[in-house]
Amino acid sequence: MGRRRYTLTCLTPVHVGTGRQFGKFDGVYRDRRWYVMDLDAVLARGVDAHALARAMGERAFTWSAWLDERGIAPSEVAAYDLPCPQDPGDTPVREALKDAYGHPYLPGSSIKGAIRTAVLWWLMNGSAHERQFAVRYLQLCLKASEVFAVLRERRAFDRPEEQRVVLAEVFGVGEDEAEALRHTLYRVLNVEERRLADTWRVFQRRLEQLGRSREWLAQPIERAFLGRDPNHDLLRALRVGDSRPAGRDRLAVGLVWTYARRGSQLVEKREEDGEYKTFVEWLVPETTLAFDLSTDDFLFTERADRELHFRGAKEQALGQLAETCRAFARAVIAAERAFFREHGLLPVADFYAELDALLDALAEGAFLLNVGWGGGWEIKTVGDLVRHALSREEFARLRAQYRLGENPKTHRFAMEGPFPHTRRIAYESGAPMWPLGWVKVEPDA
Numbered sequence: 110m111g112r113r114r115y116t117l118t119c120l121t122p123v124h125v126g127t128g129r130q131f132g133k134f135d136g137v138y139r140d141r142r143w144y145v146m147d148l149d150a151v152l153a154r155g156v157d158a159h160a161l162a163r164a165m166g167e168r169a170f171t172w173s174a175w176l177d178e179r180g181i182a183p184s185e186v187a188a189y190d191l192p193c194p195q196d197p198g199d200t201p202v203r204e205a206l207k208d209a210y211g212h213p214y215l216p217g218s219s220i221k222g223a224i225r226t227a228v229l230w231w232l233m234n235g236s237a238h239e240r241q242f243a244v245r246y247l248q249l250c251l252k253a254s255e256v257f258a259v260l261r262e263r264r265a266f267d268r269p270e271e272q273r274v275v276l277a278e279v280f281g282v283g284e285d286e287a288e289a290l291r292h293t294l295y296r297v298l299n300v301e302e303r304r305l306a307d308t309w310r311v312f313q314r315r316l317e318q319l320g321r322s323r324e325w326l327a328q329p330i331e332r333a334f335l336g337r338d339p340n341h342d343l344l345r346a347l348r349v350g351d352s353r354p355a356g357r358d359r360l361a362v363g364l365v366w367t368y369a370r371r372g373s374q375l376v377e378k379r380e381e382d383g384e385y386k387t388f389v390e391w392l393v394p395e396t397t398l399a400f401d402l403s404t405d406d407f408l409f410t411e412r413a414d415r416e417l418h419f420r421g422a423k424e425q426a427l428g429q430l431a432e433t434c435r436a437f438a439r440a441v442i443a444a445e446r447a448f449f450r451e452h453g454l455l456p457v458a459d460f461y462a463e464l465d466a467l468l469d470a471l472a473e474g475a476f477l478l479n480v481g482w483g484g485g486w487e488i489k490t491v492g493d494l495v496r497h498a499l500s501r502e503e504f505a506r507l508r509a510q511y512r513l514g515e516n517p518k519t520h521r522f523a524m525e526g527p528f529p530h531t532r533r534i535a536y537e538s539g540a541p542m543w544p545l546g547w548v549k550v551e552p553d554a
Contacts, residue, residue: 112403114553117215117352119398120464121543122363122391122535125219125481130201130387134165137172137183143193143202143362143388144183146172151186154179193362194539197388202362203482205390212354213390215398215480221349223478225335227437228343228426232334234436235422243330245293247499248280251506253320255279256294260316267309269302297329299337320510336417343423346408352398359396362388364536365483365545368454375452378531389482391535391545399553434476434550439468441479445544449532456542457534464547475551483533483545 136145152158156179164170176183184190189211207213233239249256256279265271269291276294277287295301298315300308336342367385369378378385392398404427407413414420426433446461468477499507535543 112348112401115400115402116551116553117220117398117400118549118551119392119394119396120467120477120547120549121394121460121545122389123215123396123481123546123548124203124389124391124483125206125215126389127204127206129204131204132201133171133199136187136197136202137176138193138196139173139183141193141195142183142190143197144172144187144190146183147186147188150188151181154181154186189357191357191360191362191390193388194364194536197362200384201387203387203389205360205392208354210354212357213360213392214354215352215392215400217349217351217400219480220352220400220478221344221347223480224347224349224430224434225344227434227478229331229334230437230440231426231433232422233330234440239334242293242296242333244499245290246297246329246333247507248503249290249294249297250320250326251503251510252279253316257313257316257319261313266313266316267306269305296333299329299332335423341417343419343427346405346419347427348401348403348405350401352400355392355396355398359392360390361393363391365389365533366536366541368532368534368541370452370530373452375449375454375532394543431474431476434478435468435471438477438479439465442468454534454541456540457532457544460543467549471549472551475549478548478550479544479546480548481546483535485529485532485544 131145136143138144151161164175172183176186205213206216233243256275259275259279260266260272263271263275265275272294273284273287273291276282276290277284280287280290282290294316297319298312300312300315305312332338335344339345365387367378368375369385370376408417409419409424442461442465446458446465449455449458449461464477471477533545534541535545537543
């Protein structure tokens with residue numbers, strides 16, 4: 110494919126953050142604008158720094174009142190200001206990524222991460238054999254502790270034949286399936302049978318960790334489909350540059366509310382510990398950004414393939430990148446459209462219907478991605494394939510084991526109904542309107 114310039118168009122609000130959240134000590138709301146304070150500019154007005162620190166230590170402190178008392182307009186001491194639909198109050202404002210001049214852009218890593226998920230989904234979806242590997246891996250996760258305990262009791266971490274026997278006993282399967290589980294286990298733990306006599310302690314340690322870490326759940330699947338380590342990872346063949354910056358006028362502050370199921374409906378999530386909403390600096394819809402995308406064609410040569418094994422399905426996934434990303438987007442759109450319609454949030458369901466029509470009308474080489482924060486579990490993972498690879502009971506056990514869907518504030522689960530049961534929704538004019546992060550990507554002529 111070589112190097113090519115692309116134009117990315119935001120279809121919904123897009124937020125890629127710095128990790129910083131602004132609070133009442135960082136900014137002031139005035140006349141439907143959010144002003145981020147510049148302390149240097151404040152102090153340059155002759156303000157005593159100690160007096161300001163004491164004032165900010167008061168519980169009732171607000172920049173609005175403090176500035177009014179001194180006759181200072183927020184615009185005179187702000188680093189920048191953005192349109193904002195309402196006063197954030199005590200609700201945090203998530204900062205958007207900007208360059209050194211304060212102009213927003215999208216990092217290549219965020220665009221590449223969205224492509225990576227689409228490629229992984231395409232590879233998994235295209236091979237029944239590989240889907241079966243994913244099923245066996247998840248089943249091993251569910252019984253890893255039991256397998257580990259028996260192997261430790263029998264001191265069999267370095268004995269492949271005994272491992273096969275143990276797997277047959279634990280899973281209640283025949284010899285052939287036990288053998289398939291054994292090879293899946295080696296692949297998952299990234300160990301080689303021929304070296305097991307020397308590396309059995311590595312095998313033991315990794316098996317003990319299997320099934321325990323939520324962060325580790327997807328890594329073995331990614332390694333199996335995309336490459337065993339960064340040097341052998343398929344996505345090293347894809348280079349995605351940072352976008353050119355947009356003008357600051359393409360940024361605004363918007364309200365994002367987490368919606369949760371209540372019975373058959375999706376409603377704004379409110380709990381005893383507060384409301385689940387935030388404000389974010391986002392790129393507004395219709396913002397366009399240019400970026401470069403290229404592939405390292407040498408990594409697909411016969412010489413490189415002896416080591417990397419990128420030829421075949423992997424090469425096809427990147428060689429037909431637009432089709433790969435379209436296929437993943439189509440699957441996500443269908444699932445999300447049905448979810449929102451079933452749970453009564455019709456404006457968002459209608460948006461997905463429009464997105465589906467747009468997908469059908471895309472020019473050759475163009476595709477859709479979901480980029481940045483707020484897209485959710487369904488879009489940022491291959492969760493739909495994983496969920497349908499297991500029985501309902503197995504998936505429920507997997508969720509409980511990895512605490513998928515746990516409320517981070519209350520540590521409670523909503524185990525009934527579809528998972529995930531929450532979505533983040535962007536507001537317009539005080540009403541829920543959009544999912545976050547959808548962009549159109551088109552190759553330049």
